[in-house]
Amino acid sequence: xxxxxxxxxxxxxxxxxxxxxxxxxxxxxxxxxxxxxxxxxxxxxxxxxxxxxxxxxxxxxxxxxxxxxxxxxxxxxxxxxxxxxxxxxxxxxxxxxxxxxxxxxxxxxxxxxxxxxxxxxxxxxxxxxxxxxxxxxxxxxxxxxxxxxxxxxxxxxxxxxxxxxxxxxxxxxxxxxxxxxxxxxxxxxxxxxxxxxxxxxxxxxxxxxxxxxxxxxxxxxxxxxxxxxxxxxxxxxxxxxxxxxxxxxxxxxxxxxxxxxxxxxxxxxxxxxxxxxxxxxxxxxxxxxxxxxxxxxxxxxxxxxxxxxxxxxxxxxxx
Amino acid sequence: xxxxxxxxxxxxxxxxxxxxxxxxxxxxxxxxxxxxxxxxxxxxxxxxxxxxxxxxxxxxxxxxxxxxxxxxxxxxxxxxxxxxxxxxxxxxxxxxxxxxxxxxxxxxxxxxxxxxxxxxxxxxxxxxxxxxxxxxxxxxxxxxxxxxxxxxxxxxxxxxxxxxxxxxxxxxxxxxxxxxxxxxxxxxxxxxxxxxxxxxxxxxxxxxxxxxxxxxxxxxxxxxxxxxxxxxxxxxxxxxxxxxxxxxxxxxxxxxxxxxxxxxxxxxxxxxxxxxxxxxxxxxxxxxxxxxxxxxxxxxxxxxxxxxxxxxxxxxxxxxxxxxxxxxxxxxxxxxxxxxxxxxxxxxxxxxxxxxxxxxxxxxxxxxxxxxxxxxxxxxxxxxxxxxxxxxxxxxxxxxxxxxxxxxx
Numbered sequence: 112x113x114x115x116x117x118x119x120x121x122x123x124x125x126x127x128x129x130x131x132x133x134x135x136x137x138x139x140x141x142x143x144x145x146x147x148x149x150x151x152x153x154x155x156x157x158x159x160x161x162x163x164x165x166x167x168x169x170x171x172x173x174x175x176x177x178x179x180x181x182x183x184x185x186x187x188x189x190x191x192x193x194x195x196x197x198x199x200x201x202x203x204x205x206x207x208x209x210x211x212x213x214x215x216x217x218x219x220x221x222x223x224x225x226x227x228x229x230x231x232x233x234x235x236x237x238x239x240x241x242x243x244x245x246x247x248x249x250x251x252x253x254x255x256x257x258x259x260x261x262x263x264x265x266x267x268x269x270x271x272x273x274x275x276x277x278x279x280x281x282x283x284x285x286x287x288x289x290x291x292x293x294x295x296x297x298x299x300x301x302x303x304x305x306x307x308x309x310x311x312x313x314x315x316x317x318x319x320x321x322x323x324x325x326x327x328x329x330x331x332x333x334x335x336x337x338x339x340x341x342x343x344x345x346x347x348x349x350x351x352x353x354x355x356x357x358x359x360x361x362x363x364x365x366x367x368x369x370x371x372x373x374x375x376x377x378x379x380x381x382x383x384x385x386x387x388x389x390x391x392x393x394x395x396x397x398x399x400x401x402x403x404x405x406x407x408x409x410x411x412x413x414x415x416x417x418x419x420x421x422x423x424x425x426x427x428x429x430x
Numbered sequence: 431x432x433x434x435x436x437x438x439x440x441x442x443x444x445x446x447x448x449x450x451x452x453x454x455x456x457x458x459x460x461x462x463x464x465x466x467x468x469x470x471x472x473x474x475x476x477x478x479x480x481x482x483x484x485x486x487x488x489x490x491x492x493x494x495x496x497x498x499x500x501x502x503x504x505x506x507x508x509x510x511x512x513x514x515x516x517x518x519x520x521x522x523x524x525x526x527x528x529x530x531x532x533x534x535x536x537x538x539x540x541x542x543x544x545x546x547x548x549x550x551x552x553x554x555x556x557x558x559x560x561x562x563x564x565x566x567x568x569x570x571x572x573x574x575x576x577x578x579x580x581x582x583x584x585x586x587x588x589x590x591x592x593x594x595x596x597x598x599x600x601x602x603x604x605x606x607x608x609x610x611x612x613x614x615x616x617x618x619x620x621x622x623x624x625x626x627x628x629x630x631x632x633x634x635x636x637x638x639x640x641x642x643x644x645x646x647x648x649x650x651x652x653x654x655x656x657x658x659x660x661x662x663x664x665x666x667x668x669x670x671x672x673x674x675x676x677x678x679x680x681x682x683x684x685x686x687x688x689x690x691x692x693x694x695x696x697x698x699x700x701x702x703x704x705x706x707x708x709x710x711x712x713x714x715x716x717x718x719x720x721x722x723x724x725x726x727x728x729x730x731x732x733x734x735x736x737x738x739x740x741x742x743x744x745x746x747x748x749x750x751x752x753x754x755x756x757x758x759x760x761x762x763x764x765x766x767x768x769x770x771x772x773x774x775x776x777x778x779x780x781x782x783x784x785x786x787x788x789x790x791x792x793x794x795x796x797x798x799x800x801x802x803x804x805x806x807x808x809x810x811x812x813x814x815x816x817x818x819x820x821x822x823x824x825x826x827x828x829x830x831x832x833x834x835x836x837x838x839x
Contacts, residue, residue, distance in 0.1 A: 177499045178524040197803075262661045264674060284611075284660030286814055371662040374612060374803055378660065379810045394496045396800055397520065 171403035177393075181400065188404035198405070200380045201388040205359060207290050208384065212297035212361075213354035219298060220305025220350065221343075225335075228310045238310070241303035253367045256296050257283065286381035289369060293382065296364050301357070305350050312346030313339070348424040352417055359413055362386045385409055452732050455485045457501075457508040459494045459719055464512075467760050470748035471740055482732065501724065502526045509727040510737065512565050512719045515792060516799050518553040522561020527722040531560040534734045538563070541741055546766045548716045552791030556632050556838075562722030563737060564763030568681040569789050570608060570618060570714035571701045571782070573666065573688070578676035582702040586622070586648060589677075589705045593656045596676050603656050607666045607680035609715065611653060611813050613805040615679075617715045619645040621790055622707025627805070628830070632795035632838070635830035637805065638823035644708060646819040650812045660813070671695050679704070681717070685778060686759040701778055703785045714789040718763050740764065747771055761786075797833025804829035 132140070139146070146153075171188055173181035192198045227237040244252060259267045260282035269279040282288045316339065324334050340347075361384060366375065369382025375391045376383030383391075385405065393402030456472075458464045465486040472484045487508075489497050494513055498521065501507030513521075521527050531538050538560050542550065549564040574582045578601060583589040593603040609615035620626065625641030628634065636642070652658045659669075667684055669675035671692050678684075688695055703712045721740070723733040739745050746765045753760030754773035761769050769786065770779060792798065808826035811817035 176524050178502055178521065178526045261665075262659050263664065263669065265665075265668060265672070281660055283662065284664075369662060371610075371612070374806050376803075377662060378611065378814060379807060394499070397499075397524070 167403040167406055170400055171407050173400045175400040175403075176397040177399045178397070184400070188401045189408070192401060192404055192408065197376075197380060197383065197388060198385075201376075201383045201385045204290055204365075204381070204383055205361075205385045208293055208297065208361065209355055209358035211290070211294035212301065212358040213351060215294065215298045216301035216305050216354055217347070217350050219302040221309050221347075223302060223306040224309030224313055225339075227306070228313050238303075238306065241306055243303065244300045245304035250363065250367060252300060253296065253364055256292070256364075257368060260288075260292055283368065284378070286378045289377055289381035293361075293364055293368065296368075297358060297361065301354060305354065308346055308350055309343065312343045316342045344424065348420060352420045355416055355420070356413055359409065359416075360386055362390070366390070452481060452729055453483045453485065454510060454729065454732060454736055455487075455508045456510040456512075457487050457489045457494075457497070458512045459489055459491050459514065460512075461490070462488050463756055463758055464488050466756055467749060467753045467758065470752040471736075471745045474745050474748060475736055475739055498526070498724075502726070505726040508724060509729055509733045510721060510723055512721045513562070514719055515549065515552050515717060518560070518562035518720050518722060519555045519794060520799055522559070522722065523555065526725055527561040528725055528727075528730060529559050529561055530563065530723070530734070531558065533730065537734055537738050540738075541764050544741065544767060545764045546716070546786065548789050548791040549718055549720075549763045552716075552794055553720050554794055556794060556796065562720035563741075565719045565721040565740075567716055567718035567761045567763035567786075568683060569716050569761075569782070569786055570679060570704060571682055571685070571785055572704055573670060573678040573680070573684060573699060573701055575670055575673065575676045575695075575698055576700050577698050578673065582700070583677075583705050584702075585706045586708070590651075590656075592677070593652075597656065601676050602659075602669075602674050604652060604658050604677040604679070605664050605666050605669045605675040606652070606658055607664055607678065608717075610658075610662060610664060611660050611810060613802050613809060614715055614717075616646065616649050616805070616809045617790075617792075618704055618713050619649040619707060621713035622704070622709060622711050623648070624707070624709030624711075627793050627798070628795045628834075632793070632834065634834065635801075635827040637808075637830065638820065638827040641709070642823050643819045646809065646812055646823060648707075649809070650819065653813045654816075667692055667695075670699060682759060682761065682782060685774060685782070686757065690757050701781050703781060703788070712785070712788050714785050716786075716789045716791045718761075718791075720763075743768065795834060795838075797830065797835075797837035800833045800837065801826075801830040 131137075170181060172183055172185060174184045174187075175181035223238075223241055227234045227241070258265075261267075261269065262279060262281040262284045264270060264273055264279060266279075266282070268282065272279060280288075282292060320338055320342075321334060324338055329337065365382050365384040365387045369375070369377030370387070375387055375395070386409070389402050389405045389409070392398045392405060456468065458468055465488050468486055472486060476482060476484065491514070494511075495517070497507075498511055498513065498517070502521075511517075511527075518527065522529065528534075541563050545564045546567055549567050553562055553564065554560050572582065578596070579592060583592045589604075596603045606615050609617070617627075620637070620642055623641040623645035625636065625639050625645055627637050629636050653660055666675070666678040666680050667688055670678055670688075671694055685701060688699060692699075704714050706712045721737055723730055723737070727733055740749075741764045743765070746762045746768045750760055750762065750768065750771045759772055759774070761772065766786065769783065772779065772782075774782065804826045808822035811822045811825075812819050
């Protein structure tokens with residue numbers, strides 16, 4: 112047999128078995144330029160995004176007053192909080208506020224989108240009017256609500272009641288009205304924003320589906336329940352999840368309507384939310400460990416809520 | 431080539447930072463007016479110490495604590511801060527403020543001689559340490575409409591009799607603002623009844639004493655029977671101006687703001703001391719702010735020297751006058767004897783001075799900061815839920831005692 116292989120090959124050592132590079136190394140080799148470009152962002156994100164979150168997780172297991180060195184105390188902060196009546200009150204208020212605000216702002220946002228979703232000038236003006244509170248929010252909006260609901264005769268609602276020969280109501284000075292007023296304020300600020308999202312969602316539904324349904328004899332109610340609502344499900348889910356998260360994290364309306372120089376949370380904590388309580392613990396009482404624990408409880412609740420929402424969305428998908 | 435370049439760089443650096451120059455950074459709690467009130471003190475100090483530069487910045491009240499903590503965490507920021515009365519012991523005990531009693535005892539002892547006693551007691555810790563000194567003060571007063579109340583009430587009994595008359599004539603009676611339906615509002619009534627939040631040595635809560643129950647029973651009826659407004663911070667001045675209310679209780683700040691901002695009330699309003707309770711005292715609540723030196727400062731002696739100058743007659747008078755020109759009433763807590771320099775009509779000034787001599791600040795007992803909410807809750811349980819004053823105060827006392835043990839260690 113003649114060996115036809117070139118001498119160079121014949122003399123060479125047998126090839127090493129093929130070895131795949133380590134995935135991390137391969138990733139680095141493949142994406143080195145992109146990583147180089149994104150490195151400044153990644154460093155900043157790790158420093159100001161990831162590190163504070165991990166640090167707060169550590170602090171939640173410590174006794175820390177923001178000045179002295181933190182000392183590890185295990186899960187004591189969590190157990191103290193769960194047995195704390197102020198935490199329970201804050202949780203009840205926040206949950207009520209969240210349910211009321213997210214459901215009402217979603218329903219009203221959808222209603223407004225259905226009524227003013229058209230292209231006429233009047234629709235555009237109405238949309239702008241309803242959207243205004245969500246861009247002009249903040250302390251100014253809360254001040255207006257403070258005036259609207261003032262217990263005094265110069266409060267707008269009490270002035271109207273007086274014209275109708277009704278006694279004034281202590282809206283801001285009575286525990287029973289605190290959460291309903293906060294819900295009203297939250298819905299007013301949020302429904303216009305939700306309306307815009309729903310308008311976009313409605314426009315993405317193809318018109319020929321409605322035409323086909325109309326030809327088949329479906330009335331407007333049937334078209335809404337059988338076509339509009341199912342096809343709006345992604346928007347609906349997004350609006351609900353973001354409204355719930357926003358409501359859970361609300362601070363300013365609770366703080367500015369119901370806190371004064373000597374306490375936060377208003378009468379018998381009727382206007383105390385979880386975030387306001389977190390602020391109270393951390394920045395009025397220097398209990399940073401406890402405040403961090405509350406922040407993590409808040410995170411876990413929001414995470415569970417979001418998972419639940421997504422799960423419900425998927426169940427509908429399968430159906 | 432190298433040596434001349436290095437020499438040039440070094441001389442440029444030296445020229446940029448003269449060794450003798452020192453800087454004081456001061457953060458003052460309040461709006462943009464507050465640095466202006468301090469400015470005369472800065473100007474006078476700079477006149478005597480031309481090498482010292484200043485940076486004075488206002489910190490909004492609701493952000494102050496957070497900003498000070500951030501400064502402490504990073505050990506950079508102001509050398510001197512002003513803050514609410516609770517800041518001294520609260521931050522000082524944790525090592526955030528210099529212990530002035532230890533480091534500058536002469537300064538503390540000289541301020542002791544002239545300061546408002548109530549404020550000084552509030553900011554001296556139970557072990558005698560002083561982490562900050564009194565800066566300014568505010569005190570509760572009773573405001574009234576002269577045309578609706580001919581003789582302002584001088585006792586609890588006269589107050590309720592006046593309210594009965596006012597309500598019979600369709601007037602709403604009394605509006606309370608500062609600490610409305612809360613612990614600050616209740617505090618003067620407790621003192622006027624002869625009670626106190628804690629015993630003299632801070633060993634236990636005494637809020638649930640017989641005097642405490644008398645005070646809370648009386649205080650609650652101002653809301654339940656006499657229907658005082660319960661909003662967190664009702665607009666007292668508006669209520670007095672439109673005649674809805676004939677009597678109002680709040681801090682001294684309204685003396686100035688009514689004069690400048692309520693022309694319709696001109697000649698129609700007056701101030702009086704709070705009514706006397708069963709103990710015969712008219713004690714009012716005193717608040718205010720203090721001034722301290724951050725523990726990390728690199729110029730502690732300079733900061734202490736500047737603070738020392740604040741209490742000189744020349745500087746205090748200049749600050750009061752400066753505030754007068756700004757249309758603000760600034761009451762120096764460290765120089766009670768100079769409060770008379772404020773720009774007020776003689777009769778109002780006399781009443782203000784009398785009320786100041788019968789007023790008291792919040793307690794300095796350990797755990798009070800954590801217990802204020804419990805007292806607030808006790809007051810509100812009685813006012814809004816009709817709870818028994820004794821039971822509500824017992825609950826508050828329990829929390830206060832628990833916090834005494836917890837934070838008194």
